[in-house]
Amino acid sequence: xxxxxxxxxxxxxxxxxxxxxxxxxxxxxxxxxxxxxxxxxxxxxxxxxxxxxxxxxxxxxxxxxxxxxxxxxxxxxxxxxxxxxxxxxxxxxxxxxxxxxxxxxxxxxxxxxxxxxxxxxxxxxxxxxxxxxxxxxxxxxxxxxxxxxxxxxxxxxxxxxxxxxxxxxxxxxxxxxxxxxxxxxxxxxxxxxxxxxxxxxxxxxxxxxxxxxxxxxxxxxxxxxxxxxxxxxxxxxxxxxxxxxxxxxxxxxxxxxxxxxxxxxxxxxxxxxxxxxxxxxx
Amino acid sequence: xxxxxxxxxxxxxxxxxxxxxxxxxxxxxxxxxxxxxxxxxxxxxxxxxxxxxxxxxxxxxxxxxxxxxxxxxxxxxxxxxxxxxxxxxxxxxxxxxxxxxxxxxxxxxxxxxxxxxxxxxxxxxxxxxxxxxxxxxxxxxxxxxxxxxxxxxxxxxxxxxxxxxxxxxxxxxxxxxxxxxxxxxxxxxxxxxxxxxxxxxxxxxxxxxxxxxxxxxxxxxxxxxxxxxxxxxxxxxxxxxxxxxxxxxxxxxxxxxxxxxxxxxxxxxxxxxxxxxxxxxxxxxxxxxxxxxxxxxxxxxxxxxxxxxx
Amino acid sequence: xxxxxxxxxxxxxxxxxxxxxxxxxxxxxxxxxxxxxxxxxxxxxxxxxxxxxxxxxxxxxxxxxxxxxxxxxxxxxxxxxxxxxxxxxxxxxxxxxxxxxxxxxxxxxxxxxxxxxxxxxxxxxxxxxxxxxxxxxxxxxxxxxxxxxxxxxxxxxxxxxxxxxxxxxxxxxxxxxxxxxxxxxxxxxxxxxxxxxxxxxxxxxxxxxxxxxxxxxxxxxxxxxxxxxxxxxxxxxxxxxxxxxxxxxxxxxxxxxxxxxxxxxxxxxxxxxxxxxxxxxxxxxxx
Numbered sequence: 001x002x003x004x005x006x007x008x009x010x011x012x013x014x015x016x017x018x019x020x021x022x023x024x025x026x027x028x029x030x031x032x033x034x035x036x037x038x039x040x041x042x043x044x045x046x047x048x049x050x051x052x053x054x055x056x057x058x059x060x061x062x063x064x065x066x067x068x069x070x071x072x073x074x075x076x077x078x079x080x081x082x083x084x085x086x087x088x089x090x091x092x093x094x095x096x097x098x099x100x101x102x103x104x105x106x107x108x109x110x111x112x113x114x115x116x117x118x119x120x121x122x123x124x125x126x127x128x129x130x131x132x133x134x135x136x137x138x139x140x141x142x143x144x145x146x147x148x149x150x151x152x153x154x155x156x157x158x159x160x161x162x163x164x165x166x167x168x169x170x171x172x173x174x175x176x177x178x179x180x181x182x183x184x185x186x187x188x189x190x191x192x193x194x195x196x197x198x199x200x201x202x203x204x205x206x207x208x209x210x211x212x213x214x215x216x217x218x219x220x221x222x223x224x225x226x227x228x229x230x231x232x233x234x235x236x237x238x239x240x241x242x243x244x245x246x247x248x249x250x251x252x253x254x255x256x257x258x259x260x261x262x263x264x265x266x267x268x269x270x271x272x273x274x275x276x277x278x279x280x281x282x
Numbered sequence: 283x284x285x286x287x288x289x290x291x292x293x294x295x296x297x298x299x300x301x302x303x304x305x306x307x308x309x310x311x312x313x314x315x316x317x318x319x320x321x322x323x324x325x326x327x328x329x330x331x332x333x334x335x336x337x338x339x340x341x342x343x344x345x346x347x348x349x350x351x352x353x354x355x356x357x358x359x360x361x362x363x364x365x366x367x368x369x370x371x372x373x374x375x376x377x378x379x380x381x382x383x384x385x386x387x388x389x390x391x392x393x394x395x396x397x398x399x400x401x402x403x404x405x406x407x408x409x410x411x412x413x414x415x416x417x418x419x420x421x422x423x424x425x426x427x428x429x430x431x432x433x434x435x436x437x438x439x440x441x442x443x444x445x446x447x448x449x450x451x452x453x454x455x456x457x458x459x460x461x462x463x464x465x466x467x468x469x470x471x472x473x474x475x476x477x478x479x480x481x482x483x484x485x486x487x488x489x490x491x492x493x494x495x496x497x498x499x500x501x502x503x504x505x506x507x508x509x510x511x512x513x514x515x516x517x518x519x520x521x522x523x524x525x526x527x528x529x530x531x532x533x534x535x536x537x538x539x540x541x542x543x544x545x546x547x548x549x550x551x552x553x554x555x556x557x558x559x560x561x562x563x564x565x566x567x568x569x570x571x572x573x574x575x576x577x578x579x580x581x582x583x584x585x586x587x588x589x590x591x592x
Numbered sequence: 593x594x595x596x597x598x599x600x601x602x603x604x605x606x607x608x609x610x611x612x613x614x615x616x617x618x619x620x621x622x623x624x625x626x627x628x629x630x631x632x633x634x635x636x637x638x639x640x641x642x643x644x645x646x647x648x649x650x651x652x653x654x655x656x657x658x659x660x661x662x663x664x665x666x667x668x669x670x671x672x673x674x675x676x677x678x679x680x681x682x683x684x685x686x687x688x689x690x691x692x693x694x695x696x697x698x699x700x701x702x703x704x705x706x707x708x709x710x711x712x713x714x715x716x717x718x719x720x721x722x723x724x725x726x727x728x729x730x731x732x733x734x735x736x737x738x739x740x741x742x743x744x745x746x747x748x749x750x751x752x753x754x755x756x757x758x759x760x761x762x763x764x765x766x767x768x769x770x771x772x773x774x775x776x777x778x779x780x781x782x783x784x785x786x787x788x789x790x791x792x793x794x795x796x797x798x799x800x801x802x803x804x805x806x807x808x809x810x811x812x813x814x815x816x817x818x819x820x821x822x823x824x825x826x827x828x829x830x831x832x833x834x835x836x837x838x839x840x841x842x843x844x845x846x847x848x849x850x851x852x853x854x855x856x857x858x859x860x861x862x863x864x865x866x867x868x869x870x871x872x873x874x875x876x877x878x879x
Contacts, residue, residue: 072725
């Protein structure tokens with residue numbers, strides 16, 4: 001269509017001419033846990049260094065890794081370690097994860113469960129709940145209330161952390177069937193409004209007002225809370241490094257971003273959102 | 283000078299119009315073919331199992347969409363059962379009882395529902411409807427506020443304006459002379475509506491319901507946020523209603539979710555998602571075709587364009 | 593009159609009124625919630641500043657601009673084919689009812705395609721085949737195809753309402769068919785294209801599913817500088833992500849503000865189309 005082509009040409013001409021620096025933006029995709037930190041870092045870099053950075057969170061941690069592998073993103077944000085299936089899926093990609101901090105995943109419960117006295121669960125109990133063999137809170141020391149387990153969408157870093165904890169050494173977790181929630185806020189909100197609900201969530205998001213974080217009961221029958229020192233020392237089992245990943249050695253804008261995240265200013269952002277700085281881990 | 287209406291000279295407007303139509307047609311056809319082509323791998327892998335399989339688990343390459351088809355059907359059914367009577371009632375009011383001024387006000391008011399974007403409906407659903415359904419269904423002990431029922435309720439409000447407008451149109455297209463004749467014979471206005479207007483508008487009303495159904499089948503964002511997104515929720519007994527108040531999954535909620543992003547690099551998984559899209563298109567297509575047929579029946583084979591010209 | 597007749601005479605309008613009231617209550621509730629929760633967040637700064645802190649602070653400037661860019665592109669993509677199809681349908685196919693029915697059926701079909709299918713098609717075509725990365729143009733084209741029926745139907749309605757007398761007079765004066773189009777059909781019916789455009793823009797502004805995969809990102813995009821790898825921000829996508837992802841009360845307040853702005857934007861376009869639509873509706877109905 002003549003008119004269509006002309007209009008298109010005009011629009012393109014305007015679009016091209018409105019930019020002073022026609023630079024390719026740095027594309028970042030991935031985990032909603034790391035998003036707040038990287039978003040704020042990107043804002044600063046945009047203002048101070050004039051970098052063009054776009055960020056998206058579709059698909060969570062696995063979405064970020066996949067996008068990086070497919071070449072649809074330059075930097076992937078992942079709140080779980082890379083595993084073998086990632087590398088198998090993208091054999092030609094040189095994944096370079098850089099840890100910018102650490103975060104813990106807690107089992108969080110609805111107010112009724114917390115106020116019913118439950119404060120901790122052991123791995124075996126969590127396994128039972130996850131697989132559906134334990135159906136009522138009174139079987140694990142809580143009130144007489146049906147357990148409603150909210151599973152996280154496939155691809156969420158938290159899910160990988162949980163299954164690695166529950167099924168160490170096994171390649172795949174058993175199939176389960178639960179209602180799904182996606183990002184951290186949806187998880188928190190739906191757990192807070194469903195009686196007897198339990199899910200697993202990035203610890204800083206458990207605000208102790210709407211949802212409550214449980215401790216993990218270990219083999220010695222003592223309860224480990226998800227506090228800073230416990231996470232740093234590794235005694236709290238469900239913790240995960242927060243990664244920004246590049247394909248190959250980071251360069252250009254990606255390098256600027258990563259350097260910033262590792263600097264004091266960037267690490268302050270990590271702490272601001274409740275995660276552990278690298279310095280805290282030593 | 284003689285008129286040149288039947289001139290055989292190349293007419294640039296005619297040719298550019300034809301070109302425009304042809305390009306549009308070709309593009310649509312190409313898109314449809316591409317969908318079919320991309321979905322072939324999963325049909326090779328699962329065959330009809332894509333439609334009849336009850337399990338969906340992509341890590342083990344199990345692709346069965348029956349639970350999603352069930353979810354889609356339940357959600358749409360709930361939406362229709364609620365929306366059609368309400369829409370018909372509202373249309374009867376605006377078409378038969380209201381004078382022009384209030385009629386306009388009521389119609390515009392209801393049409394404002396159509397102007398609310400689906401993502402805002404989803405927001406309202408997550409923050410309000412979920413709670414109400416959860417509390418309201420307490421005697422039945424639902425698992426949470428996310429369920430097929432919640433999604434159906436939300437959809438009912440979303441398709442209400444579409445069905446209302448079309449029912450109103452259907453009722454208004456019954457000639458006023460017939461109503462006048464009925465009144466002349468001593469029928470009340472209500473009886474004129476019930477025995478004269480409604481029966482004649484019935485094909486149009488049915489078409490309205492089908493179009494509403496088509497819209498309900500295809501709604502993604504609002505359903506995604508409140509349906510629970512749990513796979514494999516197929517009840518043992520097809521008439522049991524427990525599945526309605528439990529979380530479920532529809533074709534659209536699966537397509538709009540993260541699996542589409544994850545499937546991007548994996549040929550079989552990707553093909554399965556395209557297969558879902560094709561299924562959805564098929565169901566919507568059947569509804570639209572039925573609605574189209576009914577509308578034709580109501581117009582009794584006359585060309586609405588030719589008829590409308592004064 | 594028997595009692596049962598009196599009962600029906602009373603019940604029918606009462607029930608009808610209740611139904612209408614339910615619908616209107618729903619409207620009032622939705623608008624009310626949006627206003628109560630969102631109005632507080634909206635001020636000039638909100639509308640003209642950048643988003644900060646992943647949605648917790650700042651405003652929605654680039655989301656608004658992104659949405660405007662997308663709907664403008666959609667209109668540019670949809671208008672020429674709409675004109676072509678509309679003219680063909682009314683002017684050239686008047687004497688070929690079967691072909692006319694085919695065109696009508698196709699428009700009907702296009703209008704009914706779910707928006708998520710558009711999104712998937714976009715993912716397939718623009719991301720997989722063309723390898724465009726996330727692009728504003730992909731979203732604009734998808735939205736344009738989506739609103740094509742809206743524009744076309746509105747134009748056809750208006751074209752159909754052009755009195756035959758004018759056409760006959762033009763033929764009598766010796767105009768060629770294309771002269772009749774430019775001198776009679778188009779000037780008489782541009783309001784139809786305008787109405788259709790406004791309605792189409794309203795619809796395109798509120799759509800999330802088509803832009804979910806191929807166009808929108810959550811943060812960082814400003815104005816596009818090319819086609820490939822040039823996403824935009826968009827109001828519906830912003831609301832969608834924040835609905836699942838807002839991490840503190842400030843972000844939630846901004847979420848409602850963005851939702852309200854979106855609804856107001858859509859309402860503006862719909863309201864602008866209203867006077868023209870009413871005129872057409874009433875005069876072409878045989879009541």
